[in-house]
Amino acid sequence: xxxxxxxxxxxxxxxxxxxxxxxxxxxxxxxxxxxxxxxxxxxxxxxxxxxxxxxxxxxxxxxxxxxxxxxxxxxxxxxxxxxxxxxxxxxxxxxxxxxxxxxxxxxxxxxxxxxxxxxxxxxxxxxxxxxxxxxxxxxxxxxxxxxxxxxxxxxxxxxxxxxxxxxxxxxxxxxxxxxxxxxxxxxxxxxxxxxxxxxxxxxxxxxxxxxxxxxxxxxxxxxxxxxxxxxxxxxxxxxxxxxxxxxxxxxxxxxxxxxxxxxxxxxxxxxxxxxxxxxxxxxxxxxxxxxxxxxxxxxxxxxxxxxxxxxxxxxxxxxxxxxxxxxxxxxxxxxxxxxxxxxxxxxxxxxxxxxxxxxxxxxxxxxxxxxxxxxxxxxxxxxxxxxxxxxxxxxxxxxxxxxxxxxxxxxxxxxxxxxxxxxxxxxxxxxxxxxxxxxxxxxxxxxxxxxxxxxxxxxxxxxxxxxxxxxxxxxxxxxxxxxxxxxxxxxxxxxxxxxxxxxxxxxxxxxxxxxxxxxxxxxxxxxxxxxxxxxxxxxxxxxxxxxxxxxxxxxxxxxxxxxxxxxxxxxxxxxxxxxxxxxxxxxxxxxxxxxxxxxxxxxxxxxxxxxxxxxxxxxxxxxxxxxxxxx
Numbered sequence: 051x052x053x054x055x056x057x058x059x060x061x062x063x064x065x066x067x068x069x070x071x072x073x074x075x076x077x078x079x080x081x082x083x084x085x086x087x088x089x090x091x092x093x094x095x096x097x098x099x100x101x102x103x104x105x106x107x108x109x110x111x112x113x114x115x116x117x118x119x120x121x122x123x124x125x126x127x128x129x130x131x132x133x134x135x136x137x138x139x140x141x142x143x144x145x146x147x148x149x150x151x152x153x154x155x156x157x158x159x160x161x162x163x164x165x166x167x168x169x170x171x172x173x174x175x176x177x178x179x180x181x182x183x184x185x186x187x188x189x190x191x192x193x194x195x196x197x198x199x200x201x202x203x204x205x206x207x208x209x210x211x212x213x214x215x216x217x218x219x220x221x222x223x224x225x226x227x228x229x230x231x232x233x234x235x236x237x238x239x240x241x242x243x244x245x246x247x248x249x250x251x252x253x254x255x256x257x258x259x260x261x262x263x264x265x266x267x268x269x270x271x272x273x274x275x276x277x278x279x280x281x282x283x284x285x286x287x288x289x290x291x292x293x294x295x296x297x298x299x300x301x302x303x304x305x306x307x308x309x310x311x312x313x314x315x316x317x318x319x320x321x322x323x324x325x326x327x328x329x330x331x332x333x334x335x336x337x338x339x340x341x342x343x344x345x346x347x348x349x350x351x352x353x354x355x356x357x358x359x360x361x362x363x364x365x366x367x368x369x370x371x372x373x374x375x376x377x378x379x380x381x382x383x384x385x386x387x388x389x390x391x392x393x394x395x396x397x398x399x400x401x402x403x404x405x406x407x408x409x410x411x412x413x414x415x416x417x418x419x420x421x422x423x424x425x426x427x428x429x430x431x432x433x434x435x436x437x438x439x440x441x442x443x444x445x446x447x448x449x450x451x452x453x454x455x456x457x458x459x460x461x462x463x464x465x466x467x468x469x470x471x472x473x474x475x476x477x478x479x480x481x482x483x484x485x486x487x488x489x490x491x492x493x494x495x496x497x498x499x500x501x502x503x504x505x506x507x508x509x510x511x512x513x514x515x516x517x518x519x520x521x522x523x524x525x526x527x528x529x530x531x532x533x534x535x536x537x538x539x540x541x542x543x544x545x546x547x548x549x550x551x552x553x554x555x556x557x558x559x560x561x562x563x564x565x566x567x568x569x570x571x572x573x574x575x576x577x578x579x580x581x582x583x584x585x586x587x588x589x590x591x592x593x594x595x596x597x598x599x600x601x602x603x604x605x606x607x608x609x610x611x612x613x614x615x616x617x618x619x620x621x622x623x624x625x626x627x628x629x630x631x632x633x634x635x636x637x638x639x640x641x642x643x644x645x646x647x648x649x650x651x652x653x654x655x656x657x658x659x660x661x662x663x664x665x666x667x668x669x670x671x672x673x674x675x676x677x678x679x680x681x
Contacts, residue, residue: 074100078096102141104141107133108134111131111146114129114130127158138169144181145178147173148180151165151173155184160206160210161200161206161210163188163211164210167188170184171222174222174226177233177236179226180238182223182226182229182241186219189218189222190219190223191214192211193208193213197211217265220273221268223245227242227246253336254380256269257337257376258388263293263297267290270342273341282333289342292318292319295322299311299316299319308511309511310528313353313356319349323342326342327343327370336375339374340377344390349515351397352515354401354404356518361405365401372397372418377391379391382436383425384425384437385614386585392424395434398410399431400609400610400657403609411431433611433656435612435655437591437613437615439615442616442677442679443677444615444655445653446636447652453618453675454565458560459561459671468556475553478554479509479598481508482553484509484530509537509598510535510536511531517607518608519608523604526604531600532602534599534605535600536597536599536600537554538598539595540596541569542593542595543568543595561673568591568595569590569595591612591613591674595673597671597672598669599672600667600669601626601660601662603629603664607660609633610658619653619673621642621649621670622673623645624670624671625666625669626664626666627645631660631662632652633661634652
């Protein structure tokens with residue numbers, strides 16, 4: 051083809067401006083040029099180009115763009131692109147679509163993953179194997195760090211990029227992996243191999259990602275690596291019914307601010323997913339099994355919170371999730387990491403313990419201790435946080451007066467005038483409108499600056515699938531913010547809440563700059579200006595450092611373990627401590643040891659549970675403290 055290029059110089063721009071048939075005129079002019087010696091194959095090639103044969107024109111475009119000669123430069127690239135676009139857009143030529151996709155990824159004529167994806171998708175729909183894989187790759191990565199830097203430098207436009215789409219990526223990788231089964235004539239072995247490797251990476255990424263219900267539903271459908279793993283009609287119906295019920299449950303839950311948990315829908319989801327796992331397990335891929343077990347556990351937790359008859363299944367399926375292949379790969383060694391394995395194994399132990407099956411709990415503990423990397427080398431079934439540090443001193447209860455936060459609050463509460471202010475401010479909290487789920491109080495712009503406040507709410511309902519909350523009065527549990535609620539956080543480890551602290555200013559002022567708070571470790575970092583919220587979660591095991599909690603009479607917080615043993619928890623009872631039974635490990639404290647104004651400090655990585663057997667709402671200040679071994 052190189053012989054034909056010397057004649058092209060200077061003519062491309064004029065030809066590009068004419069009609070789509072100008073491409074034929076260009077190649078016709080080469081045929082009529084007497085100055086170029088042409089072999090018979092070359093003439094036949096040009097004839098095909100004049101006739102609009104997309105294979106021939108695409109080949110010409112490739113050589114025009116890559117030619118290392120007098121025609122290199124913008125004009126040659128533009129003309130080659132024009133030829134490719136004619137084949138891709140006018141003739142729906144898969145190879146030209148694929149090559150345009152690659153050129154846009156290489157920055158020719160501009161860096162545009164968005165346009166690349168459009169062409170690769172069109173080629174992939176025609177069974178172009180490498181395009182299916184490349185589309186998967188683009189959607190899996192989205193705007194990478196390298197792309198972000200190019201945009202910041204003005205070398206690329208944000209509008210030319212695509213957001214990450216894990217489910218879309220799964221769909222295209224699934225098509226690439228299974229192409230050889232359905233259309234072997236279109237498949238290439240090396241692309242099938244790299245697509246399988248990409249699917250394995252995507253599987254692990256999905257496990258670590260927070261997907262919507264609809265994304266989970268689609269991920270399940272595309273989450274297999276063989277057409278032979280296609281779901282049977284029965285399996286598909288079980289999954290579809292479960293997802294449909296899950297969507298309905300979620301809508302009702304959000305609409306009622308968590309006050310209504312439709313037990314019938316929860317049971318439908320539980321039954322369908324259990325049958326899917328038991329009846330179709332051998333035909334499910336690793337990802338499909340993970341998604342089924344993960345969602346099954348999300349509903350068995352709350353069901354076991356409502357009724358002990360679900361405890362046996364809750365333990366069994368939490369254990370199955372923990373030791374499933376993908377969950378075992380998603381483990382945590384520190385507090386800021388995703389922890390499917392750590393969380394599921396800890397939950398299984400807790401459920402076994404609650405049903406009185408210590409042998410089952412010990413079996414899971416020993417298996418979890420064998421994990422080569424996870425921070426689950428627990429020494430006892432009574433202390434199984436998601437992240438466990440064996441070197442730290444372990445005891446359920448600590449002397450509260452060894453911590454300045456507890457001592458300062460006790461001293462302040464002991465002063466009649468200060469106590470009066472604290473209780474007056476608490477009354478203002480009680481009088482606020484309650485009932486919503488926990489949320490943010492500020493709207494922030496892209497720079498993280500607060501731009502306006504949202505209407506202030508009172509105590510807000512707490513809901514977490516793995517901490518059971520049970521009430522002996524179902525109507526009271528639905529009323530307002532329910533049996534277990536929070537006014538907070540007052541402090542998230544980075545900043546104190548302006549709005550909330552304007553209402554309970556006395557408490558906030560007492561605890562501001564307290565050195566026993568877990569977040570004070572941030573001040574000891576080499577560059578504390580770069581500390582982010584994720585670092586607070588590592589230091590404290592959560593994004594809440596100081597808050598106010600309410601527990602209504604007749605409400606029980608069922609046995610569970612906290613997230614890490616690198617922290618301790620302080621409760622300072624403001625009112626309503628009478629009748630509260632607090633169990634940590636195997637040690638019980640009644641009425642907070644001395645009634646209102648008597649702080650307790652405990653290690654919540656030990657199994658703990660609370661029973662409110664009194665007759666007044668209990669309000670406590672909760673503060674997350676640094677473990678003394680880390681001070």
